[in-house]
Amino acid sequence: MDIAVLQQGLAMLASPWTFLALSAGLAGGILIGALPGLTATMAVAVLAPFTFFMEATIGIPFLLGIYKGAIYGGSIPAILVNTPGTAAAAATARDGYALTQQGKSRKALELSLYSSVVADFMATLVLIMVAIPLASIAIRFGSPEFALLYLIALTMIATVSGESFLKGLIAAGLGLLVASIGLDPMSGYQRFTFGNTDLLGGVSLIPLLIGMFALSEILMQLTHPPERPSGNRKVVEHGGERLKWAEFWALRPTILRSTSLGTFLGSLPGLGAEIACWIAYGLARGRSREPDKFGKGSLEGLAAAESGNNAVVPAALIPMTVFGIPGDTITAVLIGALMAQGMMPGPLLIQQNPGFLFGLFLVLLVTNVLLLIFGLAAIRWLKQVTRIPSTVLYPCVLLLCVCGAYAVNSSTFDLLILVVGGGLGYVMRRTHFPIAPLIIGLLLGPGFESAVRQSLVFSNGSLAIFWSRPGSLILLILLALVILTMAWRGLVKAGVIRKRSNAHPPKSNNT
């Protein structure tokens, strides 16, 4: 690399204003991300116009700070009150909230912070070093490969179905049906809108998600008021024990695996953190020695979900910096902000302004270090949330949910979706229907359907497109392997349980 480029990049970082803007963005981003309904995309979109009047070296780091902060912030309410701030944090809520219920919220928050930072850091290094070769592979991926990737992610329904696979499948089917509501972009048909204008755009995902998780949680708290914190009161008050280094060190294969997966999926333009977190989660469960702990406060599950969805963030910048193509909606907003600074990301930026780009990469790395510091400071306060009595906490959660659900689209119809989601989520939880498969179906259904239909246009209706391309053939074999492994494990488990249950009756190790 050129010395001048290096110097220019470092000079940008050395400016105190850059640093200040970055810190302010990060702090604001964590706060925004922690509020359900306010997503990173929205925060960047709303605040981007203000950066048009700032210097590029201040405005862009400010936005990057918001971006990273908001993505991390989404995991906080997921862990503390079972309310994923963003769709990508839905997998985090599963084990994170289970840990909180066991009085281990501090451990969960620390683990989520560390795995986010580690994953983000490694993925950023990948972005800096191999962006161009990785992007040239990623861009070869067409709709057939996407369809198969979606299908692999959909098989994860089996791993999150809990005690009843049948109910998991039903939930996933309902999610897929709800996802098909709205205007179909390929044919222009208005599917299942029942003449309702608001349904034309489909069922808004975030309000439904908030309703299913947060409102149903409030109702569950009323149904089963938790017993008074018994035993060691001091432990509960301080959010429980800290994460031990040995525990974190033991998770390194999980984190590494999820990070590589997240980085790869993120570098494919169009696939986001929502798909990465579930595949990473399912993969971690498949490789785990304690798969039964997943969903009940598994550290592996939490680490896998968090590192999977955070590795996507820098990876999504790969198609942006190499081709000027947005990897997801938020990078689309970032491209806009960069353009307004007179810097169109893409092949020309690499040639014409490598110093700025290098500085940007350095800023990304520094952001991670800052995120760690800010995160640790935030956890000192956040662990107190568990001390707030439920009579105060849950009314405030309700308020935030209503405001957040409205904020997504400034629509009162979304509030109806919120309460319908809340009621549905409550009924499902009371009757042992798992919610996670429904969310997976809802998140991945539209992407899967359009990828399949696009593939068929490519191939003029022939299904051979799914095995005639080298990429899709590899993925098809992978899919077959995943399904076979699952089936095999399921059979073994059924056999094993019957054998063992004669010796030891199954005991519930819930606290």
Added chain:
Amino acid sequence: MSHLVLSRTILAASLAAAATLTTGQVFAEESHLPDEPIRFVTPYPAGGSHSLHAGIITAVGEDFLGRPLISVIRGGGGGAVAAAEVAGSTPNGTMLLFGDPTINSLRPQVEDLPYQMDDFVPVARINYSPAIFVTTPDQPFQSITELVEYAEENPNEIVYSSDNRNGFTYTVFEMLKATAGIDMRGVELGGGGPAVTQLLGGNTMAYAGDPSVVGEHLEAGSLVGLCVTDTERFEAYGDIPTCQEEGYDVVFQFWRGVMAPSGTPDEVIAELSDGFQRLTEDEGFLRLIGQIGSGIQFLGHEDFAEALSAEQAALREAYLGE
């Protein structure tokens, strides 16, 4: 809560910068607008060129319109959800739609949508951009004539990236197919980003899009321009001919304009139109618009109304006259 204060300070500082940047027009005569903020509705999700334009307009608009502008980003149904909402709002100038030809001219005519074309009155056209037909350097055709010849010899062989049904790209390709009498297959990929990705990755063979989407690749040489859907060449890429020059009558100007719900009083429309005109003449605004690779082709409410009804009639003929 110190976090909040900090980000607020940054915001306040940038807002102050915005205020000093513009010249600050003061209203001499009395305003007909209600004394409340104007909601400026972008009908697409955040991230596209629409929301970028809207972001700039709402950030500096207050000094020219005399009311604060609130940017409302309301995606869904390819713009139909936002359009229906604005069409049904109180017609007093407090809710405006940032419209375009697919929402205001094309789709109400060919689809069964919950609003009609005449639910809106035009206020001001901000600008327009043509589509540029592009391909990659390794395709067997490198000009629009060659593309048409290739399509004639190999009917239904050319696969092109499209955006949405009845979207910008979809429409110009339909026009090309109709005027040249050829058959090609379009894949609706949902937006400019994925469309260019699939073209660059070799999965599709052609695309037509906004200069802001394809421009950089034209400069870098990773895409080749075939023709421009305008009556004159695009200034920045003067070597690409217009489609008309090449003998194919494909003209489609994708305008971005401000629409008000019908029933809005004429004096309010005129006042808003004047406000937007002053805005588009402001140096600071023009600098920002230039930075996002866009320009201004302003039309006041009367000229815009004329151009709009001509366009609607042309599209009716092209789509329904067959």
Added chain:
Amino acid sequence: MSICTGLRLPGSRLIETILAFAVIAVGVVFLRIVHGTPPPFGDPRDIGSAAFFPGLIALLVTGLGVVLLLSAWRPAFSVAFESGHTARALVAYVLMVAMVVSLRFLGIWLVTMMAVPLLALCFGERRWYVLLALAVVPPALVIHLFEGVMGVYFPRGVVL
């Protein structure tokens, strides 16, 4: 959740049956729409059409609903749902519904200032000063945060 230790709700089999019927009903409604005459979204048998996937999923959901119904009436049916304070949750749910329905008429301030303390009341809070604080502090804080920083403006009602 441990089923073994939780209190058993009587009539679990009945509830499961009702659920199965609800699932079947949803599946059938979507199936009816997809297979309407003329087919509203294209041919449901053509994999490339807009009707194929919804049709397939609706069929799947209907089928799974039937399986759920059958499994509920197996002699070995062992599912038992925990009982709880369902009535309290129902009251809170009615409150939530009332809140979002009235929001567009009464405005954000009035609705949140009533709903927040009312939910606290459902949770068993009886101290008047806590309820008063809940009515004022969280709504003021949150609404100003959303409107001031994020530029999200909530509906205003007749009074506030």
